[in-house]
Structure formats: structure tokens, C-alpha cells
Amino acid sequence: MRLGIVRGKVVLSMSDPSLVGTRLLIVEPVTAKGLAANDGTGGGKQLIVADHLGPGEGQMIAFVEGREGANPYWPGRAPVDAYCSLLVDGVDYHPPGSASQKSEDGSQKQPPR
Amino acid sequence: MFIARVDGSITSTVKHKSLSCQRLLIGQRLEANGTEVGEPIVLLDDLGAGLGSHVLVTSDGDLARQMLADNNTPSRMVVVGIIDSADGLNV
Numbered sequence: 001m002r003l004g005i006v007r008g009k010v011v012l013s014m015s016d017p018s019l020v021g022t023r024l025l026i027v028e029p030v031t032a033k034g035l036a037a038n039d040g041t042g043g044g045k046q047l048i049v050a051d052h053l054g055p056g057e058g059q060m061i062a063f064v065e066g067r068e069g070a071n072p073y074w075p076g077r078a079p080v081d082a083y084c085s086l087l088v089d090g091v092d093y094h095p096p097g098s099a100s101q102k103s104e105d106g107s108q109k110q111p112p113r
Numbered sequence: 114m115f116i117a118r119v120d121g122s123i124t125s126t127v128k129h130k131s132l133s134c135q136r137l138l139i140g141q142r143l144e145a146n147g148t149e150v151g152e153p154i155v156l157l158d159d160l161g162a163g164l165g166s167h168v169l170v171t172s173d174g175d176l177a178r179q180m181l182a183d184n185n186t187p188s189r190m191v192v193v194g195i196i197d198s199a200d201g202l203n204v
Contacts, residue, residue, distance in 0.1 A: 001155035001190055003123075003139075031152050032120075032141060044152055053127050062123070062137075062155045068174035068189040072129065075184075085155075085187040086128030086137075093121035093139055093153075094164060 001062040001085055003030040005042045006055050018078040023051040025084060027063060035093050051084035060088040116143045116199065117170045119162050120153060131183035138162060138192070140170060145201045157181075158192040167204050169194035 004027035012019070029044025040058060049063045052072070061084045063069075069083035117140035125137065138156040141149050154170075157177060162168045174189040181188070198204055 001188060002152055003155060029152055032149065035139070035153055053129075062125070064187045064189055066172075066174070066189065068177070068187060071174065071178070072185045072187050083187045086125040086132055088123050089126050090124040091121065091139070092123070095120045095141065096118075096165065 001064045002044075003035065003060060003062055003088065003091075004028055004044070004047075004049065005030060005040060006057050006059050006061060007042075007046065008057060010048055016079055018073060018076060019050070019080075021052075022078075022080075023054065025049045025051050025055070025061075027061065027082075027084075030060065032095065035091065036095060036098060038091065038093070047082055049082040049084050050078070050080045053084055053087055055084065055087050060091070062086050062088060114169055114171045114193065116145065116196065116202065117141060117154070117156065117168055118143055119156075119164055119166050119168060121164065123155060129185075129187050131181045131186035132157075132188060135181070136161075140168065140190070140192075142170075143167070143202070145199060147202055154190055156190045156192050157188055160192055160195055162192055162195050167196040167199070167202065168192045169196060 028042030
């Protein structure tokens, strides 16, 4: 799964019957830089993600890519290769070198909310 | 399978039902020499990997389906091991 930020939605007039009832989100994947900045910037290349959960614009989600994106439709079939698995409530991100990972005495510091 | 470093975790309330009660980590895929590859990924973890540890990740959706006992689960990245050492990697 990758993280992404919802930028909008796509509406189809004609579609494959298996996609009826599926929302299609425009999602901008979040890069390491965007996640560290934590200011709503994504930075990745936008893609379309199938969804049943209903996130709002600007909300962060995690989406699965590849064949597993069609798993929720099993045993039916759907031409889906990216699916919104969850809506992100909170992110706790401390890559090495970030100020919040370790303080000088080696103790863990709480990240700013 | 590939190597990833655990950079954090996420919390989520609204999610696919198969993912309830699962530990969700943020991982950064690495080359064996430690170079970061691609964007941060969300990992399922049954083993209890800590922040900063290096893990072996499989992208096999079959394992995720077995682990969660749900054929409909929209997930595929699963932690299958915590790395003690790897040639070229500063663990």
C-alpha cells in the first residue's frame, strides 16, 4: 500500500457493470518529502483509485495497487488495479535524520501533533 | 521480497473490515546499500517490528489473504522477517 491524498473524483457516464457503486478518486501519492512536511502536499504522480469508504478532498488514504486492488470484488471480477484500503487518521513518521526521531540523550521524543 | 526500514506507523478508523486490529507501519524500501527507493509504503506487521528496524517485506497478496483470513482483503505488503544483518546494510 502507498499513501495518497484525495484531490477529486471521476464520474463515468458509461462504465463496466462491475464498477457500478464504486467511487473513483483522483489521488496524489505522498512522497517521503511530502510525508515529512505533513502539510498536505503529495508530490507523486496522480492516479485513479477505486473506493467504497468515501474520503473527502484533501484527506489522506492508503491504497493498494496491482491485482490485490480487485480483491474486494471477489468472487466477482472488476477491472480495478488500485483500491482505497483505509482512511488515515494519524501519521507517526520519524525517518532517520529527522529532528523528532531521537533526542541527544537517545530517548524517544514525542512528535509535534 | 525486499528490504524496508520502519519509519513510523499510521492509525486508521475507517478501513476495509479485514484490516481491523492490524498493526500498520510506514516502511521505506531500501537498496542493499541503504539507498532509499520509491515512496513510503504501508506494511502489515504481525511480528512487532520497531521504529528504525529493518524488515523483510513480501508483496505477495496471497500471504495477506491467509494472514487476515479474508479473500477480499485489499492489502499485499506484509512484514515476513526482522533483519539482523545484511551485506552492505548498516543495521
